[in-house]
Amino acid sequence: MKLFDAHCHLQDERLKPDFDQVLCRAKDVGVVEMACCGSSEADWLHTLEISRRIPGCVPAFGIHPWYAASRSAGWKKELVDLLNAVPSAGVGEIGLDHAIKSRNDDDQMSLFIEQLDIARRLHRPVSMHCRRAWEALMSALNTGPELAAGFVVHSYSGSAELVEQLSRAGAYFSFSGTITRSGNTRGHRSVQAAPIDRLLIETDAPDLMPVIDGVSATGPNEPANLMFVLNAVAELRNMTPDEIAEITRRNARRLFMGEADV
Template identity: 40%
Template sequence: MKLFDAHTHLQDDRLYPEREAVLRAAAEAGVAGIAVKGRTERDWERVAALADQYPCVHPSFGLHPMHGGGRTGNWRATLIRFLLRYPAAGIGETGLDFTKEVPDHADQESVFRDHLSVAAELGRPVTIHCRGAWDRLTAVLREVSVPGGMMIHCCAAPPTALEALLEMGAFISFSGTVTRPDDHRASQIVARVPLDRLLIETDAPDHVPCSPSAEKQLKPNEPARLPDVLASVASLHGSAREKIASASSGNARRFFGFES
């Protein structure tokens, strides 16, 4: 089975120094494509370097809602420069996070809308983060056009929001959180996602899949753990692993326009 990890942060300090070993382990685990998403202006060059060096990497550039407060005054122009430099690149990770750690909701929404306007201008796919803001997220997305498509990463949407996002054409991606026995939301929504909208991801280095091996859980997550996510998604979806693998890989390649 050839897999595609739809969302990672290989530029993170926990993985970037070991990127050769990380990518080698991913290939051995059957992961043939890896989407790497920017989080701050400071890490966009690392994302670019990974895309330049490794054909399996698909880059995206954006500001994570928890890090947008540290942006520079010309961040939007810098984002456009990276996107023009990489004509196949996506936009993200961006979105809304209304948990208590990120209090400035109005600023987040302004930055998110800027990302969406750039996406519409350039026709790029957008990777969206959402926590505690599902009603506001769906309201914003109903107001704008996202011609390049959108994916909701590490999705934990309530069923009503999930249905609204699917109606708007969103792809839905699930991470290692679905392997947790206490992830009751996953049992509510994974089976509701049609095969032609389903993606899987590790969100490496975060969201390490649950495993009988405590040693594995102490390490940073990495794309080589994607088969663990696949197994849980397949079980929750009620579909064979091979079917989920084929569908999610094909969806990711279409969504990202990934040719390698």
């Protein structure tokens, strides 16, 4: 069984003390590819360095809405230059977050649209963050042409009803450890509603630990825990873990690596 973790942050300092073992444990369970997403200018070069060290690690660079206010005056040129230097890289993690109390919605939207425009111009896939901002997200997507290289809404938390609307815009849907929670009926319905050819699985390591053996685990999450997400998705879709592993890996390679289906 081979797995693709569609969204993680290997550059996060919480993984540093045990980093080599994190990679070994991922390999042991079959995680052979990962999309490692930057969050701010401060971690882009570390993200790049990690992606060059690890076979199958696809980098993405972008400014997360949490760090919108701290971006530099020259962030756009820095991002474009980096993407041009790394043709395999995507744009992310970018998006909108209306769940945080201290925020500027207009500034978030402006930053998001600017980064979408960069992705369109450079023909790069996009990894998106969205919390409690679904109407604004759809508005942003409608401000320009289709994202021809594709995009994924990571750790999808929207409704099953919104899946169809986002699908028409070209979305992939990535599900994280949150769907291992028995009470997350909204997430379970969304897993079941997602088109099978747009379905992805992720850890969002080191965040969003899954439920393990019925217990809400603590501590830094890691790519090896993708197995728990895989098993939950397989159960919700009434399919085998092997089937979901093959499908989600094929979908992720299509999105992040531009690989045609065979």
